[in-house]
Amino acid sequence: MISTVLVANRGEIACRIFRTCAALGIRTVAVHSDADAGALHTRVADTTVRLPGAAPADTYLRGDLIVKAALAAGADAVHPGYGFLSENPGFARAVLDAGLTWIGPPPDAIEAMASKTRAKRLMGLSPLDEAAVTDADLPVLVKAAAGGGGRGMRIVRHLHQLQAALEAARTEAASAFGDGEVFVEPYLEHGRHVEVQILADTHGTVWPLGTRDCSLQRRHQKVIEEAPAPALPDALIQELHALAVRAARAVSYVGAGTVEFLVADGRAHFLEMNTRLQVEHPVTEEVFGLDLVAEQIRVAEGHALDTTPPPARGHAIEARLYAEDPAHDWAPQTGTLHHLAVPAGVRLDTGYSDGDPIGVHYDPMLAKVVAHAPTRAEAVRKLAGALERAAIHGPVTNRDLLVRSLRHEEFTAARADTGFYDRHLPELTAPAPDAHAPLAAALADAHGRSRFGGWRNVPSQPQVKRYAMAGEEHEVHYRHTRQGLTADGVRIVHADAHRVVLEADGVQRTYEVARYGDQVHVGATRLTALPRFPDPAAQLAPGSLLAPMPGTVVRIAEGLTEGAAVEAGRPLIWLEAMKMQHQITAPVTGTLTALHAEAGQQVEPGMLLAVVQETSS
Structure with missing residues (x-):
């Protein structure tokens, strides 16, 4: 029986694994870089071990240091999570050679499938010869042979761009995975990204745990995922299940894994097999009522799975909340996550807590928000509503994009494919700020700074505040009167430092306001307080x-x-x-x-x- 698990990872996946281990009575060990010294995953683990440095190549990609940490901390098992070394057969062998239990597939299975080029050959497919690509082959996709998460991937639509794309992909793949091998394959413009979660034990049982649709992607990295994949014919679902089981049996697979396909014109095209847990695994857990991490641990301990998996129930959908600006080339954002909270009734998996810094060294994903309901329509509506009402105070995020994506007619009708954001990004990122948010911010600030009062018998000049909102400047005017604060065109029903109620055209709206220095959050709107008189030298x-x-x-x-x-x-x-x-x-x-x-x-x-x-x- 496993008693102590070291998680060779960070962030929300480490926190999620630690929660399961705690429920099973298993002690936990966290490893951390210097940049993660105070991160949430280090605070929820029983024991921590420092990996000196900040860059992944010096820390989370150093298998020798992680094995040494496991032995020093008295761990008897290692869980790789996803990303970093999770699909590195050399690391798996090093764990086993040290006498530790590896909570993952056998190293030989990882070796056979972790390289996408070898996996394709195992399934009877071959990548394109990069030296022989012609205009007739375009568009093509340059793709890293190792790792995942969309890193080391480039679409090439013009032949003269191929060499530059190969070089950029190699550099990015080497930085992210320690392996710069890339390959070229045809790019299907309007396919759906569909995958099958599998779970296999050491006794020969392989479970195909339904399908997932992960078609909404940016930079080839998934943004919204759901289970089951909607609008697939039963015959195609059975084919996908059969192909996934075939891939698992071909390499004597053990543990949790994912077989990925591109579905186009009613046909399934094999992409790769991820020999690890996936970021989107919670939607499968919600549909099948499973804890896949607990099942991984049971399999690693030698327990047998039941002959058949539990029945599926309802529909689940997950959104990845990123600190990034979709309107500006998905630029990652840094700063302090002051507050993160979602309404009750949805699942929140995160590696952050209030006040944590968002740094530059790792993926900018803040959290995964998951909704489960009896039907797809209900699950989509539930998740969109929860994200809209969530309190997310800190850097710019993709929250508005997520809400609009979930409510887009193409998505609600289950017609979205991997080109969704290529077609719709401008409309999904067009500014649509609340016109009264700056006034609410100004009124809350007036109360918070104890400037309320001081009315005069004679008309006085209005108070003026300036804010940046959605890339534009907004000037707010209000007055102190005998009746309190007033503003033209709006009735101020209530105002204090944290809550403002305004009435316009007979409709009342309540605004929750939070301020952190010059950063102001009014409901779901993010503003920046500006000086009344800009410094000419700053132009x-x-x-x-x-x-x-x-x-x-x-x-x-x-x-x-x-x-x-x-x-x-x-x-x-x-x-x-x-x-x-x-x-x-x-x-x-x-x-x-x-x-x-x-x-x-x-x-x-x-x-x-x-x-x-x-x-x-």
Whole structure:
């Protein structure tokens, strides 16, 4: 029997595994980088071990240090979670060689399936020869052979872009997984990403646990997932189950895993097998009433599964909440997560608690929010409503995008595919702020700073406050009168430092207000308080390129120097943050009049990188 588990991972997955272990009476050990020294997963574990450094290559990708930590802490088992070393057969062997129990599939099975190229050959498929790709093969997808999560992937639509895509994918894959191997395969424009969760024991039983649809993706990383996959014919579901079981049996698989497919024109195209637990596993748990982590532990202890899995019930849907700005190339955001809370009735899996910092070293996912209901329509409505009412105070997130996606007609009708955001991102990210949010912020601030009162018998100048909201500045006017605070066109029913009730056109709305320095949250709207009189010295020259997030300058365009002519849209600077590369492009056609960025430089949000002066017409 397993008594102590070390989780070779971080964030929400480590916290989720620790919860299951605690329920089973199993002690837990957390490993952490210096950047994660105070992270939530270290606070909920029974024991912690430091991995010196911050970069994944120095910490969570160091299997030797993790095995050493397990032995030092007295653990008798290791759970890899997902990401990092979870699909590394060498790490699995090192755990077993140290006399520890590996809560995962056999190393040989990982080796056979963790490389997507080997997995395809095992299933009778072959990648394209990158040297032989022609225009007739386009579009193609460049894909990392190891790992997952959308890293090391690039769509190529023009042949001249192939080599650059291969190089960028190799660099990103090596950084994220320690393996720079990539391959090329055909890209299906309008396919659905459908997968089958499997669970296998050491006695020959393999459970296909239904289907999941994970078609809504950004940068090839899943955003919304659901189980079961909607609107699939029964015959196709049975085929998917059979193919998943076939893949598992082909490598004598043990434990939890996922077989992924692209479904197009009623056919299933094998993509890969993930030899680990998936981020989206909670939707399967909710539908089948299982704890997959507990089942993984039971399988690792040698217990047999029942002959058949439990029956499925209802529908579950999960949204990944990210600290990122979808309207600006999904730029990751950093800062402090001041407060995160969702309404009762939905599941929240997170690696953060109030006041935790969101750093630059790891994936910007804050939480997974999961809803379960008897029908798909009810589950979708439940999740959208919970996200809309959630309190998320901190950096910009993708919350509004998630709510709009869930309510989009194409999604509610189960017609969405992997091109959903390519088609609809502008409409899903168009600003739609609450026009009265700045007034609510100003009134709450007036009370919070004890400035309420001081009315005069003669008319006085209105109080003025300025806020940035959805990329625009808003000026608010209100007055102190004998009747209290007043504002034109709106009746102020109630106002205090945390709650404001306004009435406009006979309709009353209540606003919950929270302020953290200059950052103000009014319900689901995020604002920034601005000084009444802007500092002229802070004005930037037109064409200034600012760092959109903290990160590292990994590349400057070849031959780029001050005085160079550039065309609008040309990539000038490459930043790497949270394991992803981001391009800074020329905003206009003109001349590069200043270049402050250097390869290897660490930058902070808002730092001036370059200036492009537009060519006069």
